[in-house]
Amino acid sequence: MDSDLPPEGVVTASDDTALTIEEALNRPDPSTEPAPPVDDAGEEMPGTVPQAAHDYSGIRWPEADRAPDYAWIAGLATPAVFDLTAETIEALLRLNRYVPSRETEVIAFALRGASLVSGHSATKAGSVAIKVTEPDHRNFRCVxxxxxxxxxxxxxxxxxxxxxxxxxxxxxxxxDPSNMLLTGMYSYYVWRHKTLTPALRLAKSKADLESGAEATVLRNSADLMLDTADVFDPSTPLDNIHCSYLLGESSDLGAQFSSWGCLTVRGTKAPSDEWKMFQKVLSGVGLKSRVDLMLTTGKEAAIVVDSGNNPENIEEKLGALRQGSRGEEVKRVQVKLGIDASGFWGPITADKFTARQRALNQAAGKGRVADGIYGRSSDALTGWKVFAGASA
Structure with missing residues (x-):
């Protein structure tokens, strides 16, 4: 029977442990992301799509009701600015049934569709002022x-x-094919991205830091927009976290950052700017250490803050299951999908659920769309009563 296992349950056979760190880092990186478009001096390098073929005018972020991470909360009001705190992070963890590893001093987070109100960084702060924005394939619109x-x-x-x-x-x-990592909880390790060390690597375990962990990612194909009609692909995307490689916009990339699916922190390879500060934290944590990442949206965080950082106040609105969720409610969904009830929402569960979601939405006259998030609207659509604790 198909089964999703949590990161600590994955057994890997690798020779990584037999190598010194220097030997391991000297091996070719299997990452498929193209080389960055600039060298250390900031000179643009040729890309894989000819310059003459570039026409980025049709690339845009979809409307909220067609954006996979936003469609399920499209109708909810959002404060424009909010203060992100530890209480907000903990509330988001509980609402999504995430149980991150706390074996190191840090849990990583990423807010899609957000920007800092002041400057480009805030360090060791009790609260951080955040502005809700719309994601953008051209500009830095995330934290x-x-x-x-x-x-x-x-x-x-x-x-x-x-x-x-x-x-x-x-x-x-x-x-070169690209993807977008969907909101969820992912296990990263302090390791490398190509020649960048340290960086955060999406990996299976400390025993296998190179081959990458499986995840369901979104890929566009029919048009120039990533939306709920696109392909949810269970794959090994190697979506690491690395520097943006540049600070201003590259005419070749049409953006301020180089990414085919990885998450990027503002700064150059040198290292510089925010990437330099990011790497300092990673160095303190230590190579091969596990650092789990919660990827969410600025809008969700803002709604949580507006509720007083109390999950009970908004459980009906924001209680959800998605990649990285754990527990009995996940088991109930897995039973309904006919897969092994491991209690961990991984790529198998994500793949089966998005396929079911598409079929049900199509039958309901909404089109063959999916967002991969099991919230209260999914409970109503399926009739499974997952959050009520009952089986239909």
């Missing part, structure tokens, strides 16, 4: 940082969690 759970402090940096415009363009026009 990536660390939650120091013991101290209940936050460090936050300007970044991006979406592919750049060239990547979206190339996916349709024969360039």
């Amino acid at each position: 990536i940082g660390f939650y120091f759970h013991g101290e209940r402090k936050l460090s936050a940096f300007t970044g991006s969690t979406v592919p750049c415009r060239k990547a979206v363009f190339g996916s349709k026009h024969g360039g």
Whole structure:
């Protein structure tokens, strides 16, 4: 029977442990993301899609009711500005049934569709002022940082969690395939991205830091927009967290950052700017350490803050299951999907659920769409009564 296992339940056979760290880092990186478009001197390098073929005018973020991470909350009001705190992070963890590893001092977080109200960084702060924005394949419209759970402090940096415009363009026009990591909880390890060390690597375990962990990602194909009609692909995307490689916009990339699916922190390879501060935290944590990442949206965080950071106040609105969720409610969904009830929402559960969601939405006259998130609307659509604790 198909089964999703939590990161600590994955058994891997690898020779990583037999190598010294230096030997392991000297091996070729299997990451498929194209080389960055600039060298250390900031000179643009040629890309895989010819310059003459670039026409990024049609690339845009979808309307809220067609954006996978936003469709399920499209009708909810959102404060424009809010203060992100430890209480907000903890509330989001509970609402999504996430149980992150706390074996190191930090849990990583990323807010898609958000920006810092002031500057590009905030370090070891009790609260961080955040503005809700719309994600953008061209500009930095995300915040990536660390939650120091013991101290209940936050460090936050300007970044991006979406592919750049060239990547979206190339996916349709024969360039290197790109993807977008969907909101969820993912296990990363302090390791490398290509020649960048340290960086955060999406990996299976400490025993296998190279081959990558499986995840269900969104890929565009029919048009130049990533929306609920696109492909949810269970794959091994190697969506690591690395520097943006540049600070201003690249004419080749059509963006301020180089990403075909990885999350990026503002700064250059040198390292510089926010990436330099990000790496300092990673160095303190140590190579091969596990750092779980909660990827969410600025809008969800804002709604949580507006509720007083009390999950009970908004459980009906924001209580949800998605990649990385755990528990009995996940088991109930898995039983309904006819897969092994492991209690962990991984790529198998995500794949089966999005297929069922598409079929049900099509039957309901909503089109063959899916967002991969099991909230109260999904309970109504399926009739499974997952959150009520009953089986239909």
